[in-house]
Amino acid sequence: MSLSHKFFSSAKKTPNHSHCYFSTFLSFFIMVLFHNNNGIALKTSARVGASFIPHPKLKGVFAGSGSDGMNHPQIVNAVLDLANTKERNQTNVLYLGTATYDLPAPKRKQTIRFIEQGCKVQSLDIANSVPYDSAAVKSMVEQSHVIIVSGGNTLYAVDRWRQVGLDILLRQAMHQGVVLTGGSAGAICWFDGGHSDSMDPDSFKSAME
Numbered sequence: 235m236s237l238s239h240k241f242f243s244s245a246k247k248t249p250n251h252s253h254c255y256f257s258t259f260l261s262f263f264i265m266v267l268f269h270n271n272n273g274i275a276l277k278t279s280a281r282v283g284a285s286f287i288p289h290p291k292l293k294g295v296f297a298g299s300g301s302d303g304m305n306h307p308q309i310v311n312a313v314l315d316l317a318n319t320k321e322r323n324q325t326n327v328l329y330l331g332t333a334t335y336d337l338p339a340p341k342r343k344q345t346i347r348f349i350e351q352g353c354k355v356q357s358l359d360i361a362n363s364v365p366y367d368s369a370a371v372k373s374m375v376e377q378s379h380v381i382i383v384s385g386g387n388t389l390y391a392v393d394r395w396r397q398v399g400l401d402i403l404l405r406q407a408m409h410q411g412v413v414l415t416g417g418s419a420g421a422i423c424w425f426d427g428g429h430s431d432s433m434d435p436d437s438f439k440s441a442m443e
């Protein structure tokens with residue numbers, strides 16, 4: 235996970251790694267990625283000939299669509315299965331709606347299925363203001379079993395995380411085995427390259443409100 239600005243590359247499945255796969259479900263593009271004993275290597279066009287070796291504790295479910303993908307029960311179940319808590323009502327879910335400017339409608343659509351499963355869902359709203367209590371922010375991230383990033387404007391979200399130091403906390407969460415998930419911007423943000431429409435005015439706050 236690098237949280238960089240190079241959103242132009244694509245990733246391909248590597249053979250002989252059963253725990254790293256891409257699949258098509260309905261109209262969604264879904265990737266479930268986590269490390270196994272054999273290791274995983276993904277190659278991207280951002281670094282020709284270079285291999286991406288994930289952190290041993292990396293776990294993620296990534297969908298092509300944010301609102302539609304994270305609203306689908308089977309995707310939610312895949313996320314919660316990876317979280318592997320004893321009971322669903324013991325699962326702490328942290329929602330980051332930065333890419334949709336912390337607007338309430340996308341938040342509801344992308345968290346409602348987790349709430350229905352009994353998960354405890356909290357949101358960290360940093361799109362429009364800087365958190366005044368950095369210790370509380372750190373605690374929210376550290377106590378999470380799942381981190382959802384909304385679809386929306388990838389560049390805005392990543393820039394904002396860097397401004398407030400959240401990118402460092404997210405990397406630490408990945409190292410701890412927290413499940414990373416999201417669709418569209420919420421999927422691409424975890425990688426060091428990919429295609430993005432973040433300069434499209436339709437992804438600006440004024441178009442979403």
